[in-house]
Amino acid sequence: MDYDVLILGGGIIGCAVAYELSKYNINIALIEKDYDVANDISFTNAAITYDGSEAKDEYMANLESMGTRLIKEHCQKFNIxxxxxxxxxxxxxxxxxxxxxxxxxxxxxxxxxxxxxxxxxxxxxxxxxxxxxxxxxxxxxNTAVISPYNLVVSYAEVASDNGVNFRLEEEVIDIKNISKGFKVTTNKNKFTCKFVINTIPNENFNDKCCGTMPNxxxxxxxxxxxxxxxxxxxxxxxxxxxxxxxxxxxxxxxxxxxxxxxxxxxxxxxxxxxxxxxxxxxxxxxxxxxxxxxxxxNENSIIIDDSSLNDGYIKVIGNHYAKVTIAPAIAKDIEEKLKISMNMTEKRDYIDKKREIYVFRNMSNEQRNKIIALDKRYGNIICSCNNVSEGEIIDSIRRPLGARTVEGVKRRTGIGLGNCNGASCNMKIIKILAREMNKSVLSIVDDSMDSRILVGRIKEFNEI
Ligand SMILES: Cc1cc2nc3c(=O)[nH]c(=O)nc-3n(C[C@H](O)[C@H](O)[C@H](O)COP(=O)(O)OP(=O)(O)OC[C@H]3O[C@@H](n4cnc5c(N)ncnc54)[C@H](O)[C@@H]3O)c2cc1C
Incomplete structure (x- = not known):
């Protein structure tokens, strides 16, 4: 088998599951069709963590109150x-x-x-x-406000640092049962695995393993x-x-x-x-x-369909307005189920820590001078609305699972989300992305494959 577990979808649920499972001695990959994880998180990037008091049923209320507890713990751990x-x-x-x-x-x-x-x-x-x-x-x-994007990226970075293979830009097109496992076909590869965790909410590929929930x-x-x-x-x-x-x-x-x-x-x-x-x-x-x-x-309920657990298949079905809140609770539930059915053992060298991030606007002048002395690009302010430095943009690109798109840089650093809406920094982000990825500025996209920003040069300059 290529993998023990394949997680389909790199939204908040897929990344939370990858984080929880990355502490075990199993071989995991996550398949995401977009350039970046968490591409579907609301661009407002402010999520309420609900406590279950407004939930329509007991099941969702339990998930919300457990999720809120876990999010508080994770925000503390990842400095969010x-x-x-x-x-x-x-x-x-x-x-x-x-x-x-x-x-x-x-x-x-x-x-x-x-x-x-x-x-x-x-x-x-x-x-x-x-x-x-x-x-x-x-x-x-009990209600709190968090940045959901920071949370998902933290889950994904820690999972990646602990060995989860993030296969971005690969679209799942088919899943089939094979003897003792599954064959998952993407637009680029075919993989075999013992266990599939499907977190894609409304997939349109051939999933013979499980039904769908009426929307x-x-x-x-x-x-x-x-x-x-x-x-x-x-x-x-x-x-x-x-x-x-x-x-x-x-x-x-x-x-x-x-x-x-x-x-x-x-x-x-x-x-x-x-x-x-x-x-x-x-x-x-x-x-x-x-x-x-x-x-x-969306007010649908979420179902963790484990009716095919013995065959090695779990599917998270549905959409819900509190999906950020409940994601860590769903991931814990899936972890518990896999612990029993896969007999997983914990890694000895697991590192439950996100690599440090320096946020220039939150630093004292003394801290700023220290970091500029180490790397002078932290002294080059690219976004004057939100005080974001070149050093932070480069870090957001070079980190594990770093940004590959303009939107990825914006969400990771807060650049371009000020009052000018990126008018003065969009071009600078494109140039830094192109330089860091050794690509032409013409190939840099906003967020998805078909969102190229610059259509062509009108004159051939060495610099643009
Ligand atoms: C307006 C709005 C406000 C919200 N506010 C809150 C809030 O205040 N509090 C809260 O708790 N929650 C909130 N949410 C919920 C939450 O932000 C989203 O519902 C959540 O991010 C969705 O997470 P997900 O992991 O299920 O799904 P997604 O993020 O949709 O993840 C699925 C992933 O699968 C990928 N994918 C799809 N098809 C394929 C394929 N064939 N192959 C490979 N990958 C594929 C997608 O690209 C995507 O990344 C809000 C949602 C919305 C829309």
Whole structure:
């Protein structure tokens, strides 16, 4: 067999599974069709870790509360910012109040601590900047905001350092049972393995091993990222249920910006979306918008289908709005299952540590001078909005599983995500990527194979 375990898909679930299994004496590869891991993570790069109080069923609630515990532990281990800012689901009328009372009772039944129903005085004490009239709110002190991309890249880097073979740019096109294992065919290779863990949510290849879950409706979620000039910005996540189909939420991100999320079945248009957002952020206006994204928001449940466990096949089916939160819990569950069915032993030389990263903007002047003395490229600021240096960009490319695309550099370093939206640094990133990878600038892509940025030269200069 080529591998003991093949993990299909390099999203957060695939990488979390690779991380958990990399501590065992088994031969593992992860197959991902894109240039980079975690390509599907929302570009807003701010994920809420949910505590299970809002989950529709007990199964998802358990996964969320276990996932939240594990994420907190992993953020500490990998030195990732974990902002435990809490959340307020506010109520302005009887229908809202019934919802939050129902959620409160559920969280008590589920044994989730740190959940309270607050009256108006208590709400304004927690969020003094909230100006709208609110009578009650469901408060969770457990909710946090993290950078999901940093978490996935940390899982992948540690797994890679501990021997997991990441096969990027390979697309799985077929899986077949063979005697005592599987044959997995990609667009480039054929591999045999004893065990397959399929984390590809909606695959369109021939998977004869397992069924698929019917997709429920995909909802559209509009995100509006504001710059840091907003007056009276909030420090807690605030969710305002407008009606059964529509809610608006405000998420303070770690870079002191506010992210507004609006879920609605109807097309609203920017003016109406801003009007809805004013219920929470009263000073919001067009001039403060740094970026707008539309993403698909999914309320399916997740199933870890282990019905073919004895044959060596597990499939994670479905999509869910809290998939970042539950990913480490799913990975633990899969680890436990494989421990029994594959009789795995732990590596003696396992290193559960991510290589150091120097983030120039978070350093003191003394630390900056030290690192510039070691490598003067840390003194060359490429992004003046977010203070990102050339040294950090080069490190993001040279690390294990380093960035290969402009988006990969942006997500790893925070460059290009400032108020200029990359207008002044995109070309510089392309040049550094081309130089580091010894490629032509014309071959550098934004994020996927068909996203080349420069179509050609208009004149042949030595430098562009
Ligand atoms: C708008 C939005 C907001 C969100 N907010 C939150 C939040 O606040 N909190 C939270 O916990 N979660 C949140 N999530 C959930 C979370 O970000 C994503 O659902 C999650 O990143 C998906 O992870 P995944 O590993 O299952 O899937 P994916 O990231 O989709 O991973 C699957 C991988 O498989 C690869 N692949 C597909 N087909 C093939 C093939 N044939 N061969 C090889 N590879 C293949 C894909 O390229 C992909 O990398 C949000 C999601 C969205 C859309």
């Amino acid at each position: 910012k974990y902002d435990k800012i809490g959340s307020l689901r506010i109520s302005q009328n009887d229908a809202n109040y019934n919802t939050i009372e129902y959620m409160y009772k559920n969280s008590k039944k589920r044994g989730i601590d740190g959940i309270r129903i607050l009256n108006a005085d208590e709400i304004y004490e927690i969020e003094p900047n909230l100006k709208m009239k609110v009578t009650k709110a469901l408060y969770s002190e 429920r409706k995909n909802n559209k979620m509009k995100y509006i990222l504001l710059n840091d000039k907003l007056e009276n910005s909030k420090s807690t996540i605030i969710i305002n249920d407008i009606n059964k189909e529509t809610f608006v939420m405000s998420i303070p991100t770690s870079s002191r910006r506010n992210l507004i999320g609006i879920k609605s079945d109807d097309y609203l248009g920017l003016e109406s979306e801003l009007e809805l957002s004013k219920s929470i952020l009263e000073y919001i206006k067009k001039e403060l918008i740094a970026n707008i994204f539309t993403e698909t928001y």
